[in-house]
Amino acid sequence: MTAALSLTPTIDIEPGFIDPVRDSQMIFRAVLDVMARPGQIATLPALAERQDRLAPASTMICLALIDHETPLWLDESLMIPGITGYLRFHTGAPLASSPSQASVAVLDGPSTSLTRFKTGSDAYPENGATVIIQVPGLSASGPLTLSGPGVDGEAGFGVEGLPDSFWKEREAVNAGFPRGVDLILCAGDKIAALPRTTRVSLHEVEGDQ
Amino acid sequence: MDGTPNAATPETLAGYNFAYLDEQTKRMIRRATLKAVAIPGYQVPFGSREMPLPYGWGTGGIQVTASIIGVEDTLKVIDQGADDTTNAVNIRRFFAKTAGVATTEKTAEASIIQTRHRIPEEPLRADQIIVYQVPQPEPLRFIEPREAETRKMHALSEYGIMHVGLYEEIAHFGRITQGYNYPVQVDDRYIMAPSPIPKFDNPKMDHMPALQLFGAGREKRIYAVPPHTKVKSLDFEDHPFTIESWEQTCALCGSEESYLDEVITDDRGSRLFVCSDSDYCRTRRDAGHEGSGLPVPAEPDTTASEPAGESS
Amino acid sequence: MYVAVKGGDAAIENSQSLLAEERRGDTAVDELDLEQIKQQLSLAVDRVMTEGSLYDEDLAALAIKQARGDIVEAIFLLRAYRTTLPRFGASEPIDTGDMAVRRRISATFKDVPGGQILGPSFDYTHRLLDFTLAANGEPPAPTPVAEAPVDEAMPRVTELLNQEGLIEQESADDDQEVFDLTRESMKFPADREARLQNLARGDEGFLLALGYSTQRGWGRNHPFAGEIRMGEVAVEFTPEELGFPIEIAEITVTECQMVNQFKGSSEVPPQFTRGYGLTFGHCERKAMSMALVDRALRAEELGESIEAPAQDQEFVLAHACNVEASGFVQHLKLPHYVDFQSELVTVRALRKAIRESAANQEDPGMPPAAE
Numbered sequence: 001m002t003a004a005l006s007l008t009p010t011i012d013i014e015p016g017f018i019d020p021v022r023d024s025q026m027i028f029r030a031v032l033d034v035m036a037r038p039g040q041i042a043t044l045p046a047l048a049e050r051q052d053r054l055a056p057a058s059t060m061i062c063l064a065l066i067d068h069e070t071p072l073w074l075d076e077s078l079m080i081p082g083i084t085g086y087l088r089f090h091t092g093a094p095l096a097s098s099p100s101q102a103s104v105a106v107l108d109g110p111s112t113s114l115t116r117f118k119t120g121s122d123a124y125p126e127n128g129a130t131v132i133i134q135v136p137g138l139s140a141s142g143p144l145t146l147s148g149p150g151v152d153g154e155a156g157f158g159v160e161g162l163p164d165s166f167w168k169e170r171e172a173v174n175a176g177f178p179r180g181v182d183l184i185l186c187a188g189d190k191i192a193a194l195p196r197t198t199r200v201s202l203h204e205v206e207g208d209q
Numbered sequence: 210m211d212g213t214p215n216a217a218t219p220e221t222l223a224g225y226n227f228a229y230l231d232e233q234t235k236r237m238i239r240r241a242t243l244k245a246v247a248i249p250g251y252q253v254p255f256g257s258r259e260m261p262l263p264y265g266w267g268t269g270g271i272q273v274t275a276s277i278i279g280v281e282d283t284l285k286v287i288d289q290g291a292d293d294t295t296n297a298v299n300i301r302r303f304f305a306k307t308a309g310v311a312t313t314e315k316t317a318e319a320s321i322i323q324t325r326h327r328i329p330e331e332p333l334r335a336d337q338i339i340v341y342q343v344p345q346p347e348p349l350r351f352i353e354p355r356e357a358e359t360r361k362m363h364a365l366s367e368y369g370i371m372h373v374g375l376y377e378e379i380a381h382f383g384r385i386t387q388g389y390n391y392p393v394q395v396d397d398r399y400i401m402a403p404s405p406i407p408k409f410d411n412p413k414m415d416h417m418p419a420l421q422l423f424g425a426g427r428e429k430r431i432y433a434v435p436p437h438t439k440v441k442s443l444d445f446e447d448h449p450f451t452i453e454s455w456e457q458t459c460a461l462c463g464s465e466e467s468y469l470d471e472v473i474t475d476d477r478g479s480r481l482f483v484c485s486d487s488d489y490c491r492t493r494r495d496a497g498h499e500g501s502g503l504p505v506p507a508e509p510d511t512t513a514s515e516p517a518g519e520s521s
Numbered sequence: 522m523y524v525a526v527k528g529g530d531a532a533i534e535n536s537q538s539l540l541a542e543e544r545r546g547d548t549a550v551d552e553l554d555l556e557q558i559k560q561q562l563s564l565a566v567d568r569v570m571t572e573g574s575l576y577d578e579d580l581a582a583l584a585i586k587q588a589r590g591d592i593v594e595a596i597f598l599l600r601a602y603r604t605t606l607p608r609f610g611a612s613e614p615i616d617t618g619d620m621a622v623r624r625r626i627s628a629t630f631k632d633v634p635g636g637q638i639l640g641p642s643f644d645y646t647h648r649l650l651d652f653t654l655a656a657n658g659e660p661p662a663p664t665p666v667a668e669a670p671v672d673e674a675m676p677r678v679t680e681l682l683n684q685e686g687l688i689e690q691e692s693a694d695d696d697q698e699v700f701d702l703t704r705e706s707m708k709f710p711a712d713r714e715a716r717l718q719n720l721a722r723g724d725e726g727f728l729l730a731l732g733y734s735t736q737r738g739w740g741r742n743h744p745f746a747g748e749i750r751m752g753e754v755a756v757e758f759t760p761e762e763l764g765f766p767i768e769i770a771e772i773t774v775t776e777c778q779m780v781n782q783f784k785g786s787s788e789v790p791p792q793f794t795r796g797y798g799l800t801f802g803h804c805e806r807k808a809m810s811m812a813l814v815d816r817a818l819r820a821e822e823l824g825e826s827i828e829a830p831a832q833d834q835e836f837v838l839a840h841a842c843n844v845e846a847s848g849f850v851q852h853l854k855l856p857h858y859v860d861f862q863s864e865l866v867t868v869r870a871l872r873k874a875i876r877e878s879a880a881n882q883e884d885p886g887m888p889p890a891a892e
Contacts, residue, residue: 021227025279028239032277035246036420036435065243067236069704122364126244126253149249149396150435152418178364178398182247195247197396225605233608237704254706259600264845265852289859296855298529326859344852355835357709382871388863407863427845429706453866471862485859 016048016063016090023047027064031184034191038198039146039157041138044189052082055134057186058106059086062132066104068092073102073129075111099129106132110166114173117181125178128196136160138187148198157192157200159185167200228275228308234258238276238431242422245433250395251363252346257429267300268426270323270342274304277338277422278321283311285319290327290468290485297325316488326389328410330467330489333419335436341404343425346432348392348402368400371443379448388453394441395434403440409452409468414440457482462493463500478507544589558582567773567802568592572843573599574703574722575606576772576801593724597844611699613757613766617776617799618677620752624803627678628746629780635675640751641803678748679778679795688780688793709835716818716838717811721799723841725807731831732813740817740829744796747780751803775800777808781816786824794823 017023030042048063050056066072072093074083087093096102099116110133120127142158144167174180180196194200226232234256241255260268278284284304288297292314300323301312313319316329325342333339345351349359352374362368371392378385385391391408395401403411404423414421414434421434434440444450458465460481467489469482481504484490545552559566559582569581573596581599588594624640627633639645651658682688702718711719720728735742753773757766777798785791796816798808817831818838830836840846 021232022280024232024236025227025277029277029279032239032243032246032420035243036433065236065240067233069237070240123360124254125248125251126241128244130240130243149438150246152416152437178248178251180247182244197247197249229605231605231607234604254708256701256704256706258604258703259597259844260604261601263597263851264848265850266848266855268848289856293529294856295529295533299533302530302533325855326857344849355709356839357835360709383874384870386867386871388867389860405857405860407859409863427849453863455866468859469862470858471865485862 013086013089014049014051016086017060018047020063023060024064027060030191031061031065031193034184034193035182035195036150038148038150038194039140039144039155039192041140041190041192044191046189051086052080053078053108053134054083054086054106055186056189057191058132058134061184061186061191062087062093062104062106063090066091066093068094070103071096071101073099073105073112073117075105075107077108077111078106102129103127104130104132106134108134110162114166114169114181117173119173119176119179119181122176122179125180128180128182130182130184132184132186133162134186135162136187138185138190138192143203145201145203146194146198147201150195151198159192160187164202167202170194170200222307225307228278228304229260230258230272230275235276238272241431242273242276242433245422245431246420246435248399249434249438250399250401250432252401252425252430252432254429255431257426260426262300262303264427265344266296267323267325267342269424269428269431270325270340270426271300271303271424272426273340273422273424273431274321274323275308277340278304278308278310280308280310282320283313283318285313285316285322285488286324287322287327287329287486287488288325289470290329291487293487314488315492316486326405326407327468327485328406328413330484330486331492332413333417335418337419339417339419339421341406341421341423343402343404343423343430344427345390346402346423346425346428346430348390348400363399366398368394371400372445375443376445379445385444385448391450392443394443396439397441400443401432401434401440407453407468408442408450411440411442411450412452416440455482457505458500459484459490460500460502460504462490462498464490464493464498474504479504480507481505544587553586555579555582555586558585564803565590565592565595567800567804568725568807569595569599570802571800571804571807572596572722572724573603575599575603576770593843593847597847600844610758610761611701612769613759614693615754615756615772615774617750617754617774618675618680620675620750620754620774620776622671622675622750622752624751625675625748626746626750627748629678629748630681633676633678633681633748635672638671642805675750677750677778679780682747682780682793686792689783689795691795707838709838710821711834711838713815713819713822716834717797717799717815719838719841720811720814723811723814724843724846725804725810727841727843727846728810728814729806731817731837732810734829735813735817735831740820740827740832742794742796742813742816743782744779744813744816745781746809747778747795749775749777749805749808751775751805773802775803775805775808777805777812779809779812779816783823794819 026045030044034040034042044057044060048060051059070093073096084095099105099112100118105117117129117131118127137160139158141156144157146155146157174196177196182196183194185192237256241253245253257272260271262268262271286297286301288294304310305312316331319337321338321340323340347359349362349371352370353359375385389407390402390405391411393401393403393411403414416437418436420436423432442450455469457469459467459469461483464484467484467486470485472481472483474481559578565585566578566581569584569592570576573581584595584598588598622638624642625638679688700712700715707715753771755768756770756772758769759766779796781794781796783792783794796812798811800808814831814837818834820827820832827833
């Protein structure tokens with residue numbers, strides 16, 4: 001098996017899930033829950049550790065949900081051997097050469113324009129990308145108001161680190177529903193999701209104009 | 210590694226992964242399920258696998274359940290509203306064997322409810338997921354058999370054919386005769402097959418607090434309705450949607466509100482009306498509610514096929 | 522008091538216990554062993570492997586035994602088992618041109634390089650029941666060995682036509698990702714690679730009937746059996762860490778290349794076209810039927826009008842799988858009384874409406890009855 005040995009990574013790779021069957025299911029269920037309830041914030045159990053700049057939540061979501069069938073885009077700040085080696089080893093996901101090739105992406109902050117990702121077609125809208133964005137903080141109240149499927153009426157929501165222009169861009173990307181991009185926001189071990197159907201409105205702060 | 214039965218999971222069928230499916234298949238189904246939730250009512254194609262139960266017997270629901278279920282879940286399986294019908298028992302046995310999860314017959318105790326043809330009478334909660342078994346996910350299929358065509362109709366929201374079809378029924382029968390699998394529109398966008406539940410159950414889907422997942426194994430589609438989402442049964446202003454009703458009440462628990470099954474009790478056509486939801490009925494009886502226990506005689510039929518002289 | 526048709530564990534277990542007894546039959550008769558099935562019911566094994574989409578003679582034999590000889594049930598057992606197998610990757614394409622041929626015939630030329638090799642075939646048997654077999658007949662006399670071994674080179678007949686440009690070219694795009702019927706659901710219109718995968722798993726009886734229908738004018742495509750060959754081919758796999766292919770198995774396959782007429786069009790001069798069939802083991806009827814249906818499904822691509830069921834890809838491909846078909850037909854055995862109740866309510870209401878409208882016509886003075 002010398003040929004196989006030569007492929008052994010030259011860097012140390014941190015362990016992934018201890019119990020992949022059980023841990024993947026737990027993480028998936030948490031993601032399913034927040035995807036079904038936009039704006040709801042969940043805290044993920046600590047089943048895998050932060051990998052350098054890859055937050056614990058994004059690390060665990062990648063371990064649970066991506067594989068060789070999901071080309072992955074990482075933004076420039078995450079394209080470091082410690083992260084790419086870890087994800088390649090544990091998930092087998094190929095790295096996409098451009099955002100438009102990716103089915104899943106991880107961004108550290110709003111680094112990459114949402115307009116660069118796949119939105120699917122009217123006939124096959126599920127081909128729209130899932131974009132995971134790491135942000136400094138999430139809160140259940142804040143300057144944003146959410147509505148749409150999965151939201152009981154309206155819900156308040158706050159995200160740190162995303163400028164107002166981000167929300168305008170998101171609205172534009174999802175304007176051609178059913179085409180669109182689905183977002184999972186990660187802050188440390190916390191997650192929330194904004195599928196393409198969620199309408200986000202910004203509160204006008206008084207005296208702002 | 211990945212996919213190997215692990216000591217931390219409960220004791221299950223030797224040689225098979227937790228909940229039967231391998232981890233790669235589960236990931237594929239999980240990703241399809243997330244997209245289904247993100248695009249309510251849209252049928253996401255997925256690489257449905259052959260299961261050890263036949264296509265048409267709940268393989269779609271089983272694959273969805275197998276992909277979402279965890280050791281902490283409590284599973285309820287119903288067929289025709291009842292926990293003790295053979296197919297429900299068999300599917301529950303399958304998960305008890307392959308996933309070792311707790312099962313229940315009580316709607317209130319279940320975290321996942323897999324169903325064929327009914328929605329429980331007891332309102333579902335936000336911490337529950339209902340998984341529907343779907344034989345034909347395409348609501349337009351019986352009007353347009355071609356997938357290439359129906360896909361275009363969904364893509365462009367061109368649903369005229371469906372409204373024409375329903376209106377033709379009204380022209381012919383004076384009403385929409387579709388009693389089950391009555392088409393709905395989700396969030397004012399996709400027309401969706403609710404699976405062959407009686408239309409009696411359709412209103413329960415509207416703004417349901419629980420997540421609703423739909424699995425069609427043979428047709429290889431998964432779709433979903435997120436919680437608190439508008440689900441409207443198709444109708445017309447002059448022919449509003451109505452649900453089934455009975456003059457009878459449940460002979461066992463006396464319920465006036467539940468969906469009733471009709472059981473023939475003798476060769477003269479006497480019938481007993483009882484709740485189709487066995488847990489609902491049992492819970493009511495346990496709480497002291499009681500029905501008449503009596504069958505209803507067959508109604509004499511005096512419609513056209515009878516000899517003219519006997520017509521009243 | 523009310524007793525519905527209730528199942529429960531006990532009923533299911535008893536049913537399965539009865540099934541096991543029926544499967545075994547008279548215990549005074551020797552139990553079948555898998556080796557006997559493999560050796561003596563080998564064409565059943567081949568069909569189960571082909572439509573079960575899994576090359577494993579032992580598992581196919583087990584499935585046949587467990588299914589009591591019900592081939593469609595055995596195919597289902599094998600497919601369900603197949604679901605649980607991990608995927609290592611895709612093999613290199615097999616090269617049937619490099620087959621160790623045991624049978625090879627062409628109906629288009631009297632002789633071809635490499636020769637016609639009849640091999641083991643029912644073709645020229647007289648279908649007379651052989652009562653010596655019933656009497657546990659003696660082992661057959663050994664077949665005489667040919668004076669010369671078969672030719673090393675056994676070029677495909679279609680390649681011979683190719684040299685004159687008389688038949689359409691076929692080339693694979695090696696860089697393109699190949700559709701995988703196991704991992705993806707069919708999309709319509711389906712490409713030929715997806716169609717062929719679907720047909721390879723498709724029910725032999727269904728394809729036989731469809732192929733036959735094209736011969737009777739329902740989408741006629743003037744077929745000739747260009748070549749049918751059966752024998753052993755190597756399966757090669759390239760492990761990522763090696764970077765070059767290694768042989769991992771040798772399997773038996775049957776291949777059929779139909780040569781069909783084509784009138785040509787303004788862009789393409791008249792030339793022959795192809796229909797292709799391939800099966801595991803020796804499933805000649807299936808391979809030929811598949812080739813006929815493959816050609817019929819190319820109607821659109823070749824600019825032919827689509828008029829017959831065999832040319833209609835949604836009709837053919839959506840209904841070819843007997844695991845799907847058998848499950849869905851038989852699911853009608855499951856309880857449907859909730860839906861039936863809904864129909865009862867509707868039919869009674871419709872009849873009541875007719876009754877009332879008739880009564881109103883007889884006595885126009887009466888107001889309509891309240892609903």
